[in-house]
Amino acid sequence: MEDVLGLMIPIIALMIPIVWLLTRHRQKIAEMQIKATADLSAEKAAQYASQTRELEERVRVLERIVTDSGYNVATQIEALRDARDVEAKLEQRRTVA
DSSP states (O other), rough: HHHHHHHHHHHHHHHHHHHHHHHHHHHHHHHHHHHHHHHHHHHHHHHHHHHHHHHEEEEEHHHHHOOTTTTOOHHHHHHHHHHHHHHHHHHHHHOOO
């Protein structure tokens, strides 16, 4: 029993620094993963901000067009609906024939 205990003490003494090194290594890897994730998130946030700005600019342009008194939105919407109806009827004829 004393022989086993005498052998275990040096083994445990050698294992402590190995476990410490492994733990430190895992911690560094986790920090690197967190940093990579944060960088990716920041990049995506910048892309979303850019897309949002572009969409806001487009909405402003559309608002100017719609609020322009010389622009008849309702007439053009109806014209588009009529055009779609005509296209749908033509497509039906093509599929039937």
